[in-house]
Amino acid sequence: MNEQTTRAVSDLGLDDMVLPFVVEPLESRGRVVRLGPSVDRILSRHAYPAPVARLVGEATALTVLLGSALKFQGRFQVQTRTNGVVDMIVVDFDAPDRVRAFARFDADNLARAIESGEASPAQLLGSGHLALTIEQGQENSRYQGVVPLEGQGLEEAAHQYFRQSEQIPTLVRLAVAENLTGEGSQWRAGGLMVQFLPQSADRMRQADLHPGDAPEGAEVHELAGDDAWTEAKSLAATVEDHELVDPTLSSERLLYRLFHERGVKVFEGQSVIEACRCSSARIEDMLRRFTPEERRDMVGDNGRIGITCEFCSTHREYDPADFDPV
Ligand SMILES: [Zn+2]
Numbered sequence: 001m002n003e004q005t006t007r008a009v010s011d012l013g014l015d016d017m018v019l020p021f022v023v024e025p026l027e028s029r030g031r032v033v034r035l036g037p038s039v040d041r042i043l044s045r046h047a048y049p050a051p052v053a054r055l056v057g058e059a060t061a062l063t064v065l066l067g068s069a070l071k072f073q074g075r076f077q078v079q080t081r082t083n084g085v086v087d088m089i090v091v092d093f094d095a096p097d098r099v100r101a102f103a104r105f106d107a108d109n110l111a112r113a114i115e116s117g118e119a120s121p122a123q124l125l126g127s128g129h130l131a132l133t134i135e136q137g138q139e140n141s142r143y144q145g146v147v148p149l150e151g152q153g154l155e156e157a158a159h160q161y162f163r164q165s166e167q168i169p170t171l172v173r174l175a176v177a178e179n180l181t182g183e184g185s186q187w188r189a190g191g192l193m194v195q196f197l198p199q200s201a202d203r204m205r206q207a208d209l210h211p212g213d214a215p216e217g218a219e220v221h222e223l224a225g226d227d228a229w230t231e232a233k234s235l236a237a238t239v240e241d242h243e244l245v246d247p248t249l250s251s252e253r254l255l256y257r258l259f260h261e262r263g264v265k266v267f268e269g270q271s272v273i274e275a276c277r278c279s280s281a282r283i284e285d286m287l288r289r290f291t292p293e294e295r296r297d298m299v300g301d302n303g304r305i306g307i308t309c310e311f312c313s314t315h316r317e318y319d320p321a322d323f324d325p326v
Contacts, residue, residue, distance in 0.1 A: 031192075039274070
């Protein structure tokens, strides 16, 4: 056991943490995310039925895995728009540590899907697309990558995204569980991402190619995948769902289980909190941009404009007269 693995076995793991790591001999690095109270608050707040909660939990773990790589003050958003029972999911990660999420679904169609045994996360999504958006606050720059969803689920869609948009060989694993506790149940979510990032860009490009992809005349052995990435990917792929959501298994110990033969080095963990960024000031700004007539049209039976945040369900009420020009 070398020094790196010694450090990795220390039990520093806590819930709602992202732990970056590197497996130097395999030129691979990644992150593990373990979500406890944060994802439980998101899913319980909306009281999603269990199959919907599982899917939103997966989307939340994926968003935190990818968004926690942001090195600047910005926002990372994962959004699905599909024809399935859950036709929209939005998860926002505001760097460095805030996550929020909501989903839209049809309750009747969900009941039918459960009855016919077709309520897995991928089945609830159906077909459409997954959009990954990075917004960099101050410079106002925006980048969006889109991958089709065709029943393959979020893990595989994430692989496609990295293959097509970033050209980084990537493995993503996601898991969600509802643990029964004394007082009821608690949701947990976990995720693991491993990427092949060698010094040589050529090796990275070739790692995910198969012999069949070799251009005509090329020597196949040069393109037949990279041994380091093949090993990193197969070690990471042995992770079990229950390990990703086990509250008694620290992220360090989990990484040690997966990569101890090669030595894994962990970096400082980053915490994650469930937090919405809605505010009364923001809503008032928005209401001011409408005309007085438009604001009158928004008034409910009680004579006030009621606005409920889709993410955190906070309900706020406003008197339309307060926004009229004096
Ligand atoms: Zn809110």
